[in-house]
Amino acid sequence: MVAVEILLQVFIIFVAAKVAGEVAMRLGVPVVVGELLVGVAIGPYALGWAGTPGAGLVAVFHDERLATEVLHGALDVLAQLGVVILLFVVGLETHLHDVLRVGGRAAAVALGGVLLPLALGYGFGLAVGETWASALFLGAALVATSVGITARVLGEMGQLRTTAARIVLGAAVIDDVLGILVLSIVAGLVQGGLSLLGVAILAAEAAGFTAFVALVGRHVIRQYDVHLERLRLPDASFAVALAVCLGLAALAGLVGLAGIIGAFLAGVIFAEARDHESLERQAHTLYDVLVPFFFVVSGMRVDPALLAQPQIAIFAGVVALLAVVGKVVGCGLASLGLDGRTIAVVAVGMVPRGEVGLVVAGIGRSAGAISDAVFAVIAIMSIVTALIVPPVLSRLLRPPKEPPGASG
Amino acid sequence: MVAVEILLQVFIIFVAAKVAGEVAMRLGVPVVVGELLVGVAIGPYALGWAGTPGAGLVAVFHDERLATEVLHGALDVLAQLGVVILLFVVGLETHLHDVLRVGGRAAAVALGGVLLPLALGYGFGLAVGETWASALFLGAALVATSVGITARVLGEMGQLRTTAARIVLGAAVIDDVLGILVLSIVAGLVQGGLSLLGVAILAAEAAGFTAFVALVGRHVIRQYDVHLERLRLPDASFAVALAVCLGLAALAGLVGLAGIIGAFLAGVIFAEARDHESLERQAHTLYDVLVPFFFVVSGMRVDPALLAQPQIAIFAGVVALLAVVGKVVGCGLASLGLDGRTIAVVAVGMVPRGEVGLVVAGIGRSAGAISDAVFAVIAIMSIVTALIVPPVLSRLLRPPKEPPGASG
Numbered sequence: 001m002v003a004v005e006i007l008l009q010v011f012i013i014f015v016a017a018k019v020a021g022e023v024a025m026r027l028g029v030p031v032v033v034g035e036l037l038v039g040v041a042i043g044p045y046a047l048g049w050a051g052t053p054g055a056g057l058v059a060v061f062h063d064e065r066l067a068t069e070v071l072h073g074a075l076d077v078l079a080q081l082g083v084v085i086l087l088f089v090v091g092l093e094t095h096l097h098d099v100l101r102v103g104g105r106a107a108a109v110a111l112g113g114v115l116l117p118l119a120l121g122y123g124f125g126l127a128v129g130e131t132w133a134s135a136l137f138l139g140a141a142l143v144a145t146s147v148g149i150t151a152r153v154l155g156e157m158g159q160l161r162t163t164a165a166r167i168v169l170g171a172a173v174i175d176d177v178l179g180i181l182v183l184s185i186v187a188g189l190v191q192g193g194l195s196l197l198g199v200a201i202l203a204a205e206a207a208g209f210t211a212f213v214a215l216v217g218r219h220v221i222r223q224y225d226v227h228l229e230r231l232r233l234p235d236a237s238f239a240v241a242l243a244v245c246l247g248l249a250a251l252a253g254l255v256g257l258a259g260i261i262g263a264f265l266a267g268v269i270f271a272e273a274r275d276h277e278s279l280e281r282q283a284h285t286l287y288d289v290l291v292p293f294f295f296v297v298s299g300m301r302v303d304p305a306l307l308a309q310p311q312i313a314i315f316a317g318v319v320a321l322l323a324v325v326g327k328v329v330g331c332g333l334a335s336l337g338l339d340g341r342t343i344a345v346v347a348v349g350m351v352p353r354g355e356v357g358l359v360v361a362g363i364g365r366s367a368g369a370i371s372d373a374v375f376a377v378i379a380i381m382s383i384v385t386a387l388i389v390p391p392v393l394s395r396l397l398r399p400p401k402e403p404p405g406a407s408g
Numbered sequence: 409m410v411a412v413e414i415l416l417q418v419f420i421i422f423v424a425a426k427v428a429g430e431v432a433m434r435l436g437v438p439v440v441v442g443e444l445l446v447g448v449a450i451g452p453y454a455l456g457w458a459g460t461p462g463a464g465l466v467a468v469f470h471d472e473r474l475a476t477e478v479l480h481g482a483l484d485v486l487a488q489l490g491v492v493i494l495l496f497v498v499g500l501e502t503h504l505h506d507v508l509r510v511g512g513r514a515a516a517v518a519l520g521g522v523l524l525p526l527a528l529g530y531g532f533g534l535a536v537g538e539t540w541a542s543a544l545f546l547g548a549a550l551v552a553t554s555v556g557i558t559a560r561v562l563g564e565m566g567q568l569r570t571t572a573a574r575i576v577l578g579a580a581v582i583d584d585v586l587g588i589l590v591l592s593i594v595a596g597l598v599q600g601g602l603s604l605l606g607v608a609i610l611a612a613e614a615a616g617f618t619a620f621v622a623l624v625g626r627h628v629i630r631q632y633d634v635h636l637e638r639l640r641l642p643d644a645s646f647a648v649a650l651a652v653c654l655g656l657a658a659l660a661g662l663v664g665l666a667g668i669i670g671a672f673l674a675g676v677i678f679a680e681a682r683d684h685e686s687l688e689r690q691a692h693t694l695y696d697v698l699v700p701f702f703f704v705v706s707g708m709r710v711d712p713a714l715l716a717q718p719q720i721a722i723f724a725g726v727v728a729l730l731a732v733v734g735k736v737v738g739c740g741l742a743s744l745g746l747d748g749r750t751i752a753v754v755a756v757g758m759v760p761r762g763e764v765g766l767v768v769a770g771i772g773r774s775a776g777a778i779s780d781a782v783f784a785v786i787a788i789m790s791i792v793t794a795l796i797v798p799p800v801l802s803r804l805l806r807p808p809k810e811p812p813g814a815s816g
Contacts, residue, residue, distance in 0.1 A: 004661030006485055007492070011654035018647045066477055069469070073478035074485035077414055084415070239426045239696060246419035253412030285693040288647060 005057045006074050009050045016042050017292030030149050030386045032295050032354050036379060039299020051300045075297055082294035083359055085286050087260040088245045091267015092280050094173050106170030112334035113171065113350045114178045117142035117326030124322055128315065133190045134374055137364035140186045141378045142323050144179030146354025146386065147172030153390050157397045164345035171350060179356045181206045183363065184258045190369045205255065210265060213248065217269030238282045241270045260359055298358050302376045316377040320384040327351045344396050352389045353382045413465045414482050417458045424450050425700030438557050438794045440762050443700050444787060447707020459708045483705055490702035491767055493694050495668040496653045499675015500688050502581050514578030520742035521579065521758045522586045525550035525734030532730055536723065541598045542782055545772035548594045549786045550731050552587030554762025555580030557794055561801045572753035579758060587764045589614050591771065592666045598777045613663065618673060621656065625677030646690045649678045668767055706766050709773065710784045724785040728792040735759045752804050760797045761790045
């Protein structure tokens with residue numbers, strides 16, 4: 001078995017992810033932070049337990065570079081399937097009618113929280129001398145809120161039915177869609193060169209792809225269960241959903257968009273299926289197995305020595321600050337007119353970044369648009385924003401000075 | 409995204425597997441046959457839809473060989489995880505107390521059906537001029553019965569509670585264990601050279617590993633749920649089981665045994681866990697996604713042109729014949745003393761080969777012990793034995809001439 005060494009690294013990554021995730025959860029820290037940090041720790045720049053081929057693998061291929069590329073290819077396909085499943089599950093949990101119902105306020109908050117961080121990231125990138133492509137990826141990585149962290153804090157404090165919670169959750173969904181569209185446009189621009197026409201074409205393509213898939217998908221899905229029964233395929237529905245997910249991801253990639261937009265749309269489509277609960281359960285099993293590979297492999301690409309360089313540490317600090325300021329100001333402004341406490345909860349609740357930002361960074365890195373240093377900076381930014389929000393949010397959410405039982 | 413082309417091939421393989429499996433099922437043919445044949449069809453020797461890098465991937469790596477190896481590495485890790493999950497699920501469905509309860513007759517049938525095919529395959533391999541290593545792998549590939557096919561036919565005809573069914577199902581489990589032990593010994597011998605001492609050491613190692621894992625595992629698992637509760641890890645049990653499975657597979661590989669023996673033993677251990685039903689459900693989700701990669705990738709390695717060579721076609725025909733004769737005679741002799749119909753059902757019911765034989769062939773191929781031709785021969789043998797059994801068995805099982813309701 002050539003694969004013993006690769007199997008061993010798969011085992012190491014899986015166990016490291018699960019242990020780190022569990023420790024993170026008990027410390028009240030997001031699981032993704034644990035997985036990223038453990039990836040840095042076991043990766044080639046630190047302990048070297050994963051990501052570099054051992055003597056056995058090199059001997060099999062008689063060539064160190066070949067062995068390294070094969071190992072990376074093997075770990076990458078797991079990480080890529082992980083991110084496809086991640087976005088599929090995000091899509092499955094996105095119900096279009098909920099998005100449409102939360103209305104104008106959430107849309108405004110989402111838009112404010114997308115435009116300002118994008119502009120700040122892009123402007124700062126250019127200001128410090130990054131290429132336009134790198135600056136664009138930096139901006140795009142600041143766009144999407146990772147709402148899981150906020151949702152958990154809100155849930156733990158019994159605040160999920162407040163106005164603030166509804167706005168944050170609604171805005172975060174719209175924000176995901178916008179974040180993925182921005183990424184698609186940015187990825188296309190970097191391949192094709194920066195031009196106004198290019199932006200327009202890619203925006204139209206991304207919007208067209210989304211609208212086409214959503215419309216056709218919704219039409220098809222309405223008759224989905226009927227078809228499954230007619231075709232005598234009751235057990236096949238998860239296989240069908242996964243096939244559509246992989247197919248749309250590959251299709252999106254082939255037409256020059258980010259593959260994850262296809263996976264996300266597949267999730268959105270199947271969220272309308274009658275058996276979506278069983279789909280979600282099975283998708284979560286796959287999620288638990290594959291998604292950690294994405295975050296650990298992302299962490300493995302971060303060279304902690306980079307952060308010992310004062311220049312890069314300062315860069316990371318400023319980007320994290322811009323990430324916070326961008327959401328707090330952008331979403332805060334869009335919430336004006338609500339009461340002060342709601343504005344504060346919305347503004348802080350939208351701050352955490354996570355999965356989608358890392359996906360953006362990973363795509364920018366494999367496209368050669370961003371350097372290892374910028375990749376590390378984006379990873380640090382995700383970790384910092386994910387870490388600071390829970391304590392601040394808990395403080396903001398402490399029971400107000402109303403008599404007990406007065407809240408509905 | 410470097411991985412778009414790899415993602416596309418993953419999609420193609422997954423869809424091809426699911427469509428072929430569904431078609432096979434409706435034709436009354438085992439799913440594994442459909443998956444193997446579709447693998448041959450889409451593989452590099454036929455349509456070339458998967459298994460060869462396209463222009464895009466070659467351009468990324470600036471080197472065709474590198475692109476090919478990375479693609480193979482990526483598809484291989486999915487196939488290897490598939491086979492690990494396959495054996496884990498086989499283990500999960502193997503209850504040690506059932507094995508111990510079916511008693512001497514099933515053990516005798518299993519042993520007869522292991523020794524004779526092994527001897528026939530080894531002898532025939534040597535007779536036609538194969539190396540001892542190739543002949544041993546050929547023999548080992550004939551050992552394990554794929555009982556799923558027989559179980560389905562028995563189930564469809566309402567015969568699962570007959571003596572014949574109990575013997576076949578019990579013997580097939582013992583047979584799996586023996587098959588995996590034989591494989592471990594053969595794989596070790598091929599690495600270390602053929603010697604009586606070597607056989608003894610490897611047999612002791614395999615038996616020791618099995619006994620150690622089974623004893624320690626059973627001890628640990630008895631307190632497993634208690635520990636999970638004490639550690640507040642209720643949701644983690646599938647992650648724990650999968651980690652143990654990957655870990656034992658890697659460990660078995662590292663000590664020179666076949667990795668799948670570790671995965672199988674992990675399954676046997678967790679079959680005793682209190683929450684094994686939930687484990688089985690989650691393992692089956694992973695099974696449905698990953699196992700098809702193993703069979704399709706196995707099929708992709710078969711060059712159909714080889715079978716147009718009369719020499720190899722005859723070789724395949726003889727091996728298939730020996731596979732049938734070995735089990736019919738070996739298991740038939742071990743059933744002497746039972747009534748004639750039971751002997752016939754047991755002898756025919758043990759004939760199908762499948763997963764484990766292909767695993768043996770795959771390991772032999774990646775160890776360089778068997779040629780592409782022998783690999784193809786083994787694949788053909790699996791397909792032939794799996795195809796011929798259901799019609800013969802149905803005929804044997806037609807309601808006997810007793811008055812209705814007389815059977816218990």
